Amino acid sequence: MTLSRRRFLSISAAALACAGGANAAPLYHWQGGALGARATITLRHPEAERITHAARSEIERLEQIFSLYRRTSSLSLLNAVGQLDAPPFELLDCLTLASAAHQATGGLFDPTVQPLWDLYARSYSAGQAPGAEAIATARSYGTWADLHYDASAIVMRPAMALTLNGIAQGYIADRIARLFRAEGLTDIMIDTGELHALGGHPEGGDWPVTLDGGAPRRHIALRDRALASSAPLGTVFDKAGTAGHILDPLSGQPAQPLWRLVSVSADSAAMADALSTGMCLMSAKEIHAAAAAIKGVRVVHLATLE
Template sequence: MRRKKHWTGLMAGAIYLLAGALCPADRQGAHRLTGQAQGTTYAITYYSEKKRITQFQADSIFSSLDASLSLYQPGSLISRFNASDEGITMDGHLTKVVDRSMQVYRESGGLFDITVYPLVRAWGFGVKPGGAMPDSAAIRQLLPCVGSGKLKVRGSRLLKTNHCMQIDVNGIAQGYSVDVVAGFLEAKGIHNYLIEVGGEIRVKGRKQPGNEPMKIGIETPAANEFNAPVIREVISVGDGAVTTSGSYRKFRESGGVRVSHIIDPKTGFPVQSRIISATVVAHDAITADGFDNALLAAGLDGAFEILKKHSGIDAYLIYKKPDGTVADTASAGFARYIVR
């Protein structure tokens, strides 16, 4: 399942931090680190009596992640896998991302699939965007290259059963990156923080010294596509992760028809879904990040079928009604996060 990730230069989608959640460092113990990584930006805000993390340390974490997971680096592990005929030896980052990706693949009925990259490229949403739209014959030729069930993991080796297979972990890797940073902060004794990478968020504790909850805004597209999006809901999750997959920001047009960057790995064609944004709350960001893709692709009925089977996640879905108006719905458990 392909999504909107900044890792390949796509827009981050519908999560924004509300004013004050990422405030500049001040005398009251708020510390902030910002930078660029994975084709997007990151922001780390934490509360402590003193500075505990340097900019160099933060940048080093993202450099390590890029060396493993970035499609933009020809020498990265994922690029080497895609260029290989048989496979590669994985590092710790790629091992964890592939393992969780395979779990979400199974639990989503194949809607989330990291082997979709040949199709992503064919539709013009890869590292080199654009190009002619593929026809049905071209898609049929690519389908044998797709399917996470065709990947094999033997020890630390990730192997292909078809040499044309290529993977794209953009739909889950930013969530994983957020979790890696959270683990680093926890190891430093930091327990009040908010981490954001390309719109994917993990939060714990409260803003200090006022002990205020950290709030997150969920964006919805404006009625006029030329206007700026607006905040539809405000949530506070306390301790957990919030990620969003959206289909209304990244698309191509062919014959006056919008073609979504969300590709169905089973058919090879862009997903036609009424859902335009899926926001997921989960314990960790890698889980939320994987399932927000699957929910968007599943459609309204399919999304709720997935949610019924996973009590550890809640979701807020924005969708278009048949008359073109925008509406929303959510899992029963999501209501506890909404700030009234």
């Protein structure tokens, strides 16, 4: 599979790292990973190393809940048997947010596409697109309506499987922001593949973000707000770069090539993440209607394919 999504977005923090006076401490820039994506935390604080160590521990804890690639994660255990008793709060919370995004997008954001996604990945790895019969079989395993969850258990049909890759990176950014906020911290940029700006830039003003979704580039300012971007062809299954990773749960096909980049701003990075994913399958009119359905959501960039 070809990965190129990160080229679409950059935080212009590096250029500002030395913008303070001669006596100002430099910005501290931690880099690691979260659910397979590059993760960074940028701040200025005398205890920056301690603060980012706490964030690393939180990322590790949440990976053990949301990862598809750890056999012992909560999500992997659920997918293996179709039921998870006494699920962690964070998984239930994320599913609740996913349900709201599912409803707002008319079902186009749907974490139950995992069997379909796995089919596409395996088929293209073998050198060919999946056939219509195999797609129909993968789609028959279950839908969002077949998922049931409460504090006692998450239950779904045995053949079903979930992927939270379209929401969990944003959710992790939100949880780190909550961790920092509880310590009274501010002026921190959290990037776990999606952005959550806690306060503004330590040098003053907002965090400058560049969205490279075609010419001209879009520059926005972010403060106490989250931002997520999805690119239908940012990750592709095939060598030709035409079969994008965002799949339509209604048709079983990759997203039609309408958009190069969809960027959404919201109070929650998880919600922005989920909506930007589902919106890749929608027309401009549908996108704005979905944004209006959830308080505080704004569509900040729609870049068409050239």
